[in-house]
Amino acid sequence: MKIEQLQQDISLKRALEKGNEAQLQTVRQVIEDVRTQGDVAVRMYTKKWDGFTLNNLKVTTEEIATAVDTFDRELYQDLQEAAKNIRAYHEQQVRQGFTMPLADGSYLAQKVTALDAVGLYVPGGTAAYPSSVLMNVIPAQVAGVERIVITSPANQEGLLPQGVLVAAHLLGITEIYKVGGAQAIAALAYGTESIQAVDKITGPGNIFVALAKREVFGEVAIDMIAGPSEIAIIADETAYADEVAADLLSQAEHDPLSCAILVTTSIKLAQEVVQQVEQQLTQLPREAIARQAIEQLGKVYVTATIEEAIKAVNSLAPEHLEIMTEHAEEVAAKIKHAGGIFIGRYSSEPVGDYFAGTNHVLPTNSTARFASGLSVDDFIKKSSVVYYSQKTWQENAPKIARLARLEGLEGHARAVESRGWKK
Template sequence: MKIINKADRPSLRRSVDQGTVEQRKSVQSIIQEVKENGDEAVRRFTEQFDGVLLESPRVTKEEFDEAYDSMDGEFITILEEAAANIRSFHEKQLPTSWFDTSSDGTMLGQKITPIDAAGVYVPGGTAAYPSSVFMNIIPAQVAGVERIVMVTPPGEDGKVPAGVLVSARILGVSDVFKIGGAQAVAALAYGTESISPVDKITGPGNVYVALAKREVFGDVDIDMIAGPSEIAVLADDTARPREIASDLLSQAEHDARSSSVLVTTSEHLAEQVQEEVESQLQQLPRERIARQSVEDYGMILLCDTWQEAIDAINEIAPEHLEVICEGPFQSLAKIKHAGAIFLGPYSSEPVGDYFAGPNHVLPTNGTARFSSPLNVDDFLKKSSVISYSGEALQQNVDKIARFARLEGLEGHARAVESRKERWT
């Protein structure tokens, strides 16, 4: 991991991966095939890309039972406790409808309604992610979404990892399908014989999943276009190098394109973390992935002042930000852009990934500059409610008509003016 001084640092803003022309064309072709041929196309693509020919993609009750029976009871208890923490956090986000009545009898308000159906993509591939089940489904349940469908790629044995199925069962979700990739996104968006279409698709995946979500956006809503995982650590010389290095590698092991950045004012800390990263890499089971990530996207940025370090963090707008310094809460007000902020030496990033309660589906590629973590609001719609009184319209009809004519919309003006006869 290179140590870079202010004068030599590159741009800290990562661009969103748009995929290659070939990848985009492939995704468009897959989506069209699923739209036209439904389950048959999904079955064919699952065999082609996952190497599994499935008679039916739906996870059966017997598969749920097998997964539950195979799992250690203590781990199930841990999953249940994590789910409870996550639910408790998201319940505090739940907004309420409101209505306001004025003295002239006009009532204005906002009606909040959950979407009807959500589709959740849980990634597979190099690892299994029970936490993604919780983070995507729980806020939808808290919002009151009636129908939740989960899709996830099958393994070579045609099965879904036990932890993923047990997590779904803990939440009471049984509509689970062994489908991955762009074909899964298309099935959720447009429906097949087995899957009814949903209104919103959430959850991370590989570049094909991200491109597919981009393609179907507009026909359905999506949460975000997720990029590779990111962590930035803002630290002074009170931080412990071993802990910082392990936190950086916690994200580097996700993906060879993951980004791990330390921003510090301490040259001594920078050098020690550099040594620790190399030492710990050699002990990491996913060393190959993590090493590639560190070499290509890792960085230790050495700043002259603490304000300069905070400015660098705001430029990065990282998915995960750890602030490990003396008095971290004093720096919180100056941090404008980050998906999740972890304050103090005991708030290691995996605490948020799995157990604390806040959502770990976070904006990446610098999009924390304008977007937020997945939350209950993502599964709610807000409708404006207007009940104008006769008194209010009589007072304002000429103003409204004049406004309409200013925009050249005579029909609008006449629509309100047609009520004038009520007062004559």
């Protein structure tokens, strides 16, 4: 295998996920209409694309109660336990800020403050994602965000998936809107008569959601531009072909543009996985989606050594990376670029998607080279703090004035000197 071939395939994937000019123009029009017309535009685009008239944008307490009352009790307990695990993991990420004492009572500090309001987009369409509710809401709650809003596309009856409402109820979220697509992102960014604007938007979505997030960035903060799901697997002869194939398909079923890649040192395993993928595809309820993904962006690479496989994966920087090799932890230690790393046979990617506690909102499109998954840090901001006493100021004012004049900024120099220090 040549790394150049992998990089060419990555380039193809990125090109497919960027969208086209027509999609971008559509998104820009939606954003402008929502910004200027508010709820009227939101309802218009919901009718146009989702196929129903949206009378009340906000989910009612009765709708939430009905969803909770009729929800499977065992599943409810599963969601509770998953939420507990996610909260415990993210509580380890809390920042306290710091104070750095200087002489004479002076100090420098960093103040950590939670964002006031965040909007969490929960995808809809071909599947329901209560797990996205948990993964987005819990880090925001742990960070201390006061107002948390959920938007998600409803079905043609004007209802959100039961699991989404139950997950929101479990976390105490009541401000939920039946709005999806680019119009939801625009409403969160600019506000409408019904939806108050937020400071940051998080959560994955389709190409129109991704383009809309890119367009409103700067007006509000965003978490990332998340593309379709990706999985890469490093495996050797100790891996089981049926398990590798199942894990590849677990991500392929998300979207026709999902990416599923196996990098292995075993030709035998590679051949068996190809056979298993075809066999298991025919048994998947979402076969059409998964098959399209496999045909477009499903790849198997055979390397001479594990070191070459590691190099290839670091070049790919995948969203999810599974390591199913002998001495898997040693391999994991050499991985520099991956959104989430799953070590060993029993750490299949869905373990992290749903239950372990780590976040499943992860960087795609090779952005794991420089980006991280969603965390408590995404819902805080950090302010620097300076306190200089008179004595500390007197000792340093001449130095500050000289540095200001070095840059030709006389006003800066005079601002320091105005406190009483004379040349």
